[in-house]
Amino acid sequence: MIELSNLRFRWSATHAPVIDIPRFSVKEGERVFLEGPSGSGKTTMLNLLGGMTVPEQGSIVVDGIDLVGLKQAARDSFRANRVGFIFQMFNLIPYLSLIDIVMLPCRFSTCRAEAACKKSGSVEADARRLLDHMEIDLEALENRAVTALSTGQQQRVAAARSLIGAPSLVIADEPTSALDQNVRDAFMSLLFSEITDAGATLLFVSHDVTLASKFDRQTTMSDINNAGTQQ
Amino acid sequence: MTARIILFLAAKSLLNRWLTAGLTVFAIAVSVMMVLSVEKIRTDAKLSFANTISGTDLVVGARSGAVQLLLYSVFRIGNATNNISWRSYQEIANRNDLKWSVPLSLGDSHRGYRVMGTTDDYFKHYRYGARRVLQFDDGIPFDDIFDTVLGAEVAEALDYAVGDKIVIAHGLGRAGFTKHVDKPFTVTGILKRTGTPLDRTVHVSLNGIEAIHLDWRGGSRIPGRTITADQARELTLTPRSVTAVLLGLKSRLGAFRALREINESRREPLLAILPGVALQELWSLMGTAEAALGIVVLFVVAAGLIGMATMLLASLNERRREMAILRAVGARPAHVFAMFVLEGWLLTLLACVLGIALLYFGLAVAQPLIETRFGLYVPLDVLTIRQWIIISAIMGAGTVTGAVPAWFAYRNSIADGMTIRT
Numbered sequence: 001m002i003e004l005s006n007l008r009f010r011w012s013a014t015h016a017p018v019i020d021i022p023r024f025s026v027k028e029g030e031r032v033f034l035e036g037p038s039g040s041g042k043t044t045m046l047n048l049l050g051g052m053t054v055p056e057q058g059s060i061v062v063d064g065i066d067l068v069g070l071k072q073a074a075r076d077s078f079r080a081n082r083v084g085f086i087f088q089m090f091n092l093i094p095y096l097s098l099i100d101i102v103m104l105p106c107r108f109s110t111c112r113a114e115a116a117c118k119k120s121g122s123v124e125a126d127a128r129r130l131l132d133h134m135e136i137d138l139e140a141l142e143n144r145a146v147t148a149l150s151t152g153q154q155q156r157v158a159a160a161r162s163l164i165g166a167p168s169l170v171i172a173d174e175p176t177s178a179l180d181q182n183v184r185d186a187f188m189s190l191l192f193s194e195i196t197d198a199g200a201t202l203l204f205v206s207h208d209v210t211l212a213s214k215f216d217r218q219t220t221m222s223d224i225n226n227a228g229t230q231q
Numbered sequence: 232m233t234a235r236i237i238l239f240l241a242a243k244s245l246l247n248r249w250l251t252a253g254l255t256v257f258a259i260a261v262s263v264m265m266v267l268s269v270e271k272i273r274t275d276a277k278l279s280f281a282n283t284i285s286g287t288d289l290v291v292g293a294r295s296g297a298v299q300l301l302l303y304s305v306f307r308i309g310n311a312t313n314n315i316s317w318r319s320y321q322e323i324a325n326r327n328d329l330k331w332s333v334p335l336s337l338g339d340s341h342r343g344y345r346v347m348g349t350t351d352d353y354f355k356h357y358r359y360g361a362r363r364v365l366q367f368d369d370g371i372p373f374d375d376i377f378d379t380v381l382g383a384e385v386a387e388a389l390d391y392a393v394g395d396k397i398v399i400a401h402g403l404g405r406a407g408f409t410k411h412v413d414k415p416f417t418v419t420g421i422l423k424r425t426g427t428p429l430d431r432t433v434h435v436s437l438n439g440i441e442a443i444h445l446d447w448r449g450g451s452r453i454p455g456r457t458i459t460a461d462q463a464r465e466l467t468l469t470p471r472s473v474t475a476v477l478l479g480l481k482s483r484l485g486a487f488r489a490l491r492e493i494n495e496s497r498r499e500p501l502l503a504i505l506p507g508v509a510l511q512e513l514w515s516l517m518g519t520a521e522a523a524l525g526i527v528v529l530f531v532v533a534a535g536l537i538g539m540a541t542m543l544l545a546s547l548n549e550r551r552r553e554m555a556i557l558r559a560v561g562a563r564p565a566h567v568f569a570m571f572v573l574e575g576w577l578l579t580l581l582a583c584v585l586g587i588a589l590l591y592f593g594l595a596v597a598q599p600l601i602e603t604r605f606g607l608y609v610p611l612d613v614l615t616i617r618q619w620i621i622i623s624a625i626m627g628a629g630t631v632t633g634a635v636p637a638w639f640a641y642r643n644s645i646a647d648g649m650t651i652r653t
């Protein structure tokens with residue numbers, strides 16, 4: 001699913017490289033736990049995987065697509081079609097309803113819209129299904145401003161959004177760091193069951209090593225990234 | 232497909248900021264209304280001026296400015312500084328190149344409406360608009376010295392009907408002036424509406440004007456001298472002077488010759504004008520005022536649009552997170568750009584719609600006022616091509632203005648990527 005080789009990235013010519021990854025790969029359907037100290041380049045790597053930035057050198061192949069050769073627009077539609085993101089916090093757009101937020105990826109990607117329709121009949125039905133699976137009580141919350149949701153609820157909505165339309169890769173950047181323990185455990189089990197259900201690959205970044213045991217594989221930035229260790 | 236979601240997002244985000252968005256829209260709408268009404272009044276004024284007189288080849292008055300003569304004789308704006316003596320008038324009227332001539336005598340009023348002394352030829356020869364003849368809504372032209380024919384608005388506003396008696400005031404004051412109470416006039420006819428200053432005119436015969444002034448000299452009554460209405464009828468009421476003369480020529484080709492001859496008249500300094508030429512002169516006088524007004528209005532529009540740019544720019548920072556999320560779900564930087572441009576476009580569109588609504592609302596409210604105060608009839612008709620061009624220009628300017636914050640949002644979204652900044 002993910003093949004990185006000889007990957008080097010720096011924010012600007014005057015900066016030291018942030019990423020120097022000789023080799024890193026993730027198999028299809030694998031769930032990988034990635035940890036590393038702050039500033040070690042985790043988020044930067046996820047940006048590269050999502051086609052948001054281009055490396056100085058090396059290759060990034062995700063889901064059979066070599067991102068390095070693609071134009072910005074093609075990388076944007078690659079991301080829309082195949083990757084779901086969950087961020088640490090503030091995942092929601094304040095002026096959209098819960099349903100609209102979850103449906104958003106399908107608005108930017110025809111193939112994800114088609115996949116969602118195939119699954120539940122319509123994009124909206126699939127959004128409702130995912131929110132239901134994420135134990136979001138739509139009846140109670142639908143008319144509430146998204147900013148009035150608890151952090152745990154917000155992260156579950158974000159998970160539903162990342163999963164709609166069967167993306168092949170879900171990338172989560174510290175999605176649980178703002179949650180307390182009970183909420184975090186509930187979130188993790190919901191996320192896992194949906195990832196399994198969707199057959200997606202999961203790359204999960206976290207400082208919280210207690211979560212690592214649930215994953216197929218655990219790795220640290222210092223193992224894969226030479227740049228971080230040199231600092 | 233993405234176009235739809237971008238429009239949806241732009242609309243939703245504006246709705247979310249309805250108060251600032253609403254105020255911005257209102258500010259621009261007011262400027263739109265101002266531009267459109269300036270344009271409307273301008274064209275309507277020209278049209279109404281141009282429509283007031285047609286079929287009159289020359290207007291003659293005492294020597295003054297051509298525009299001034301046109302204004303007081305035809306549009307009842309301002310006053311004559313001098314009159315033409317009766318003998319000069321007769322000399323002009325006896326020219327053999329004339330088809331007709333109509334003398335006008337101005338200077339008195341009735342409850343704010345100007346009284347004009349003339350002959351019944353006026354109703355025969357005067358033309359307005361596309362050479363339209365004056366028509367009577369009710370009654371007939373005046374016959375007796377103390378008869379009067381009212382313009383449509385005078386009759387309507389003061390609720391007069393044929394047979395009513397009215398009293399004419401000396402001078403042009405609205406009320407409280409000395410009145411010719413002893414010699415009331417009987418309404419014999421009411422004219423159909425023309426949309427010209429005629430509607431606001433009280434027409435009486437020249438003899439009538441003379442009769443009410445028999446026992447007057449200058450601005451006041453001659454002490455110890457009273458002549459009753461019946462006595463007045465017995466006297467020969469040849470006017471001493473008239474204010475202006477309208478002339479219709481047998482051949483328009485002779486207009487310049489007649490003009491020159493009248494202007495060179497030895498009896499007294501006279502001025503003859505071609506109404507069309509004087510109108511052109513009036514337009515060029517108005518041109519400066521129009522240009523000045525146009526510039527002011529332009530600044531008002533610019534201020535409204537700058538307000539919009541400010542609103543969108545101020546929101547940029549707090550919306551970086553939103554942009555990052557959109558980027559993460561697949562939006563391109565171009566989509567972010569389009570979204571901001573669309574917001575500017577939507578705000579301007581709403582402002583134009585509201586501005587047009589305000590224009591018609593304002594016109595409906597102000598129409599009677601403009602008509603009575605300025606004698607300008609502003610019909611609530613559809614927008615002109617020029618007004619549509621102005622609206623399109625504002626839409627274009629609004630969209631371009633939206634492109635400024637859009638450009639910053641675009642740059643931010645490239646720099647930020649999916650990094651969520653708070």
Ligand SMILES: Nc1ncnc2c1ncn2[C@@H]1O[C@H](COP(=O)(O)OP(=O)(O)OP(=O)(O)O)[C@@H](O)[C@H]1O
Pocket residue numbers: 011018036037038039040041042043044045646
């Ligand atoms: N937009 C940017 N421009 C320049 N430098 C950046 C930018 N974003 C990140 N960096 C730098 O790149 C390095 C790696 O940052 P990154 O965000 O990838 O770390 P991280 O491992 O995700 O850290 P954390 O655990 O705190 O999220 C840091 O030194 C950071 O200062």
Ligand SMILES: [Mg+2]
Pocket residue numbers: 042043044173
């Ligand atoms: Mg990070």
